[in-house]
Amino acid sequence: MSSELSIYDTPAIDRLRHELRFDPHALRRYRNALLKHGRADADAATELPADVREEFLRRVGLHPLELHCRNDSQQDGASKLLFRTRAGMLIESVILRIATGRTTLCVSSQVGCAAACDFCATGKMGIAQNLQPAEILDQITQSRQILATEGRQLRNLVFMGMGEPFHNEENLYATLEALQAPELFHQPPSRILVSTVGLPNAMIRCARRFPNLNLALSLHSANQETRQQIIPLAKRFPLAELRRALVELNRIQPKSTEVMVEYLMLGGVNDSLESAAELAAWLDGLRVHVNLIPFNPIDDAPHLQGADRPTREAFGAHLKSAGLKTTIRYSLGADVAAACGQLVRKENRKHAIAIKTANLSEA
Missing domain, CATH: 1.20.1160 (Paired amphipathic helix 2 (pah2 repeat))
Structure with missing residues (x-):
């Protein structure tokens, strides 16, 4: 230490x-x-x-992380940064240079992820280790230094990288306190978003502690059976509990704040107009904004494929006609495996196995 x-x-x-x-x-x-x-x-x-x-x-x-390598997209200006922790594990951050000129950083909160969602490469890693606040914050410090050399400013922070943030809850809260502290980063909470696969009690605790923070729920289906197929944690936290949590978030947070609902469009799984109708009914009366996200294929899930663009647009049109604020997203950084669900895992697997073998030898 x-x-x-x-x-x-x-x-x-x-x-x-x-x-x-x-x-x-x-x-x-x-x-x-x-x-x-x-x-x-x-x-x-x-x-x-x-x-x-x-x-x-x-x-x-200053830097508990070492910048291991950087991969820049030749398509859209995204940059994937691989950082090595002092324990020897790799984590990723992704700089997103949005066409509007705003710059966003996708931050990791863990090495690996225990949520093990079917569509996500990080969840296939087989390990989940918490990052300390300094390790989370250093991703932001080093990314800001990179952007400063380009004459850019880091505007938005999204906790949508490796890990389920609420599985590292106390370190997440310490990180959020530091980000908002005037003497440190002084980042407005309105420019921070924490995304979760859906831990209802933690979502409510976070909203009570940081009511002006943006929260996102990775929902991906309003059908309990379908959601359980792609998100194992859905068995522990059913849709009824998540719905009650969103109602409470709407009560706690300012009227101007909407919960972001992330919906990954999987071909033949959750992309039908029937699924859109289910989603619209489930969200009825809630203060939310739906993001429809394209799926980025991963080697460990060859059975999954993304919905095509016409299907995504028809799905979005149905939600809009139901009165839901809806945005159809397009991936950034796919050519450097920087897009959602494409995070590093092979080297961490090898390192975790080596550590486990060494510990068994010592025992």
Whole structure:
């Protein structure tokens, strides 16, 4: 375990500043340069007094993650970043340069995922390990530094990368606190979205703690039997419970906030007009916005295929005619396996097996 202080641990960093006896305004300028403006480490460090700079940087850990490699899409401007943790595992973040000019970062909260959804490569990894707040936040820091070299600013954060965020609930909350803290990132909650496969009690706890935060539910079917086929956790958290959770979210959150309902369009599974009618009926009376998402094929699910574009558009038209706000999404980063459900797994599998073998040998 590293003895370094985390740059995100505000009380510890403030104590170090007091010990080294330098101007708090210099520390504020340094953190602003690094965390808000994405300046390079060495450049941001020039905001620290020269006489304490070396000692401060010796004792403070900036990056618990190492940038392992970067793959840039040649189609649409997405970038997949592979980070290696100090435990040797790989995680992914994806920079999405939206055509409108807004830039979004898709953040991972775990290595792997225990939800094991049928359509998702991450869930096929066979492991699920929580990331610490500093490991989640460093994805944002390093991504912001990359974008700063392009003259871009990171606007939106979506927790839609590797992992089920509410399986790492307390670390997620610590991360959200740091993101919104004025002395750190000062990210408005309206520009943060947390996506879950559907843990109703955790969704309600999160909304009560962060009422202005955006939440997304990966629903994918309003039919209990169909949903269980593609999302194993649906057996534990049936649709009736999720519906009650959405009603409560609508009560807790401001009237201007809508719950995002993610719906992956799977050919022959959930893409019929009958499925659209079921979905419209299930969502009736709720303050929601539906996102229809194209499916990106994965090797571990050859039995699944995406719905074609006319089917997706007909499905969306049915929802709109029922009065539901609906957006038909198009994938970014598919050519670098950066799109939803295409996250790294092979190397982590090998590393997890090696660790397990070593532990058994020691025992």
